[in-house]
Each structure stands twice: as C-alpha cells, then as structure tokens.
Amino acid sequence: MILDGNLVANKKMEEIKNEVDDLKNKYGIMPHLKLIQIGNDAASSIYANAKIRRGKKLGINVTLDKYQNINQDELIDLIKKYSIDKNIHGIMMESPLPENLNYYDIIKYIPYYKDSDGLSPVNLGNLYIRNEEIAPATARAVVDILEHYGIKNGNVCIVNRSPVVGRPLSMMLLNRDFTVSICHSKTSNLKEIVESSDILVAAIGKKHYFGKDFVNNNSIVIDVGINYEGNKIYGDVNFDEVSGIVKAITPVPGGVGVVTATDIFQNFINGIKIQMHNFV
Structure with a gap:
C-alpha cells in the first residue's frame, strides 16, 4: 500500500483555505507570513519560493526579505520588529544560515504564536504537556499521514534525534499511545x-540506507529523507527494493515532504487563532 502524501496535503489545503476565507470574511484579517533568508543558498531559495506559491493558493500573503550581510544582533532586532507588527502573523527563518548565525539562538526571539516552523523553545516544550497547536511541521506531517490512513498504536522506531523530527515526533506519538x-x-x-x-520513521539523511534487510511483510515505512542527487530526490529507504515487501510505505517525492509544506501553513493559521484569542 502506498501512503500518498498528496491526498493528505490536498485535504489539508482545502481545510486551511476555508479557515483563511473565514479570517478574511468574518474578522477582516489579511494573513501575512514573513520569510527571512540570509544569503543565496539555492535550495533555500527554492523552498522560499515554494512557500510563496503555496501561500498564494491558500490566499495567504507570503513575503520574502533577503539579506546578504547581516550579523546576529541585527537579525534579532529585525525579528523583534516583525514580532510586534500586528500586520505580520507569522515569521520563518529560511535555512541554512551562514556560519556566523546560530539558528536556535535566533528563533527564540520569535514569539511562539508567530513561530510557523514550530521550533521555538516554547512550542517544543508545549509538546511535553500535549499542546500541539504549533508543532514542528515535519513531525506534524508524519502524524497526519498516520492518522489519515488510520494507523494507530504499535511500536515505532524513529531513526533521528533532531529537534526538527525525532524528538518532537516522539512526544507526539507518545501522546497517541504509540x-x-x-x-x-x-x-x-x-x-x-x-x-x-x-x-x-526513516530520517537518517542517507540515500537508500534502508533496504529489504530492515523490513518485513508487516512493516509500515514513513520515509522522511530528502537526498538530492543531480536533479532527482531520493528517500532514505530504497523504495523499489522494499515497496513490494512492506505493508505500507510513503514515496519520495510525494510523501512526507508535501504534507510538511502544507503543515507550515497549519501552524501559521493556528498561530493567528492564538493571537486573536489573546491579543485582540
């Protein structure tokens, strides 16, 4: 069975679009997501432009600020300015950052309710108390796929320990009795x-690291890996080798990645709701 991320993402896009329409028509809110990119990393530019296009489909104004030379203090001051701007509802730092900038030192200055990445200390900490209003988008995407296909309980092996995937995902799955x-x-x-x-849940960052020797007929495989080789993207799992063996698997591309791209905007919308309830 193929766990098609596009089906999950399309359903979520419809739901988010309805919420955006409500924000505009009922409350007069024009949702605005601010992206900040430092430098000219090609992959970073691709992802930023993809967010702009996806935002347009949803009726969300996504704007990009690009800087070549900026130090950490200047960047923090910029974030502080956007944090108090009532016309900006979400802030995202595009990665990677230059070596002179520390991502996690910087994002702690983004208010939790404007943290569309879900990686600020407050939002990561909230997962421990079962508050998932704003959660790391990749971790949320894995959960969304499992829930969409009715996959419950069971023993899960997450091959990743980062704050982006492994650690938050472990909390979210524990919250669901895995x-x-x-x-x-x-x-x-x-x-x-x-x-x-x-x-x-494969997120080791190595092309086709997991083959048929790792799985069996009852295995469910969620491939989070994104490995570039030329113009092609490969997962951490050798799809061709294991797809005929396992019970279910997500493809790459068309699996976790497309849901992650959508869940960024779910975080964004949830952040606006927090702002409405607490600051309006």
Missing part, C-alpha cells in the same frame, strides 16, 4: 531495533 524507540547513526543494533518495530 510505543516509541529513538535511534540514530550511532545506534549499534539499529537493524535489530528496526526489524522488531511495526513502524519505521
């Missing part, structure tokens, strides 16, 4: 743990 193991590149018995799990 039993979770977190592994990483230094886990010595990785194959054994993956084989004994019902669900593999």
Whole structure:
C-alpha cells in the first residue's frame, strides 16, 4: 500500500483555505507570513519560493526579505520588529544560515504564536504537556499521514534525534499511545531495533540506507529523507527494493515532504487563532 502524501496535503489545503476565507470574511484579517533568508543558498531559495506559491493558493500573503550581510544582533532586532507588527502573523527563518548565525539562538526571539516552523523553545516544550497547536511541521506531517490512513498504536522506531523530527515526533506519538524507540547513526543494533518495530520513521539523511534487510511483510515505512542527487530526490529507504515487501510505505517525492509544506501553513493559521484569542 502506498501512503500518498498528496491526498493528505490536498485535504489539508482545502481545510486551511476555508479557515483563511473565514479570517478574511468574518474578522477582516489579511494573513501575512514573513520569510527571512540570509544569503543565496539555492535550495533555500527554492523552498522560499515554494512557500510563496503555496501561500498564494491558500490566499495567504507570503513575503520574502533577503539579506546578504547581516550579523546576529541585527537579525534579532529585525525579528523583534516583525514580532510586534500586528500586520505580520507569522515569521520563518529560511535555512541554512551562514556560519556566523546560530539558528536556535535566533528563533527564540520569535514569539511562539508567530513561530510557523514550530521550533521555538516554547512550542517544543508545549509538546511535553500535549499542546500541539504549533508543532514542528515535519513531525506534524508524519502524524497526519498516520492518522489519515488510520494507523494507530504499535511500536515505532524513529531513526533521528533532531529537534526538527525525532524528538518532537516522539512526544507526539507518545501522546497517541504509540510505543516509541529513538535511534540514530550511532545506534549499534539499529537493524535489530528496526526489524522488531511495526513502524519505521526513516530520517537518517542517507540515500537508500534502508533496504529489504530492515523490513518485513508487516512493516509500515514513513520515509522522511530528502537526498538530492543531480536533479532527482531520493528517500532514505530504497523504495523499489522494499515497496513490494512492506505493508505500507510513503514515496519520495510525494510523501512526507508535501504534507510538511502544507503543515507550515497549519501552524501559521493556528498561530493567528492564538493571537486573536489573546491579543485582540
């Protein structure tokens, strides 16, 4: 069975579009997401432009500020300015940042209700108390796919320990009564743990790292990997090798990535609701 991320994303796009229409028509709010990009990283520009296009489909004004030379203090001052601007409802830092800038030191200055990435300390901490209003978009995307296809409970092996995927996802799955193991590149018995799990969430960052030796007929595979080779994108799982074996699998592309791109805007909308309830 193919777990089609496009089906999940399209359904969410419709729901978000309806919420945007309500914000405009009922409350006179014109949703505005501000992107900040430092430098000319090609992949960063591609992702920023994709957000602008997706925002347009949803009726959300997404604007991009690009800077070549800016130090950390100047960037923090810029974020503080946007944080108090009532006409800006969400702020996102495009990554990667230059070496002189520390991403996690910077995003802590974004108010939790304008943190559309869901990676600020407050939003990450909220996951521990089952508050998922604004959550890291990739982790939310994995949960959305599982819920869309009615996949419940079970033993999950997450091969990632980052604040973007592994750590927040573990909390979100625990909140839904999954039993979770977190592994990483230094886990010595990785194959054994993956084989004994019902669900593999692969986010190790290596093209086709997981093959048929890691899975069985009952395995459900969520491939979070995005590995570029030329003009093509590959997952962490060898799709051609395992898709005929496993119970279910997400493709790359067309799986987690497209849902993640949509869930950024779900975070954004949820942040506007928090602002409406608390600051209007």
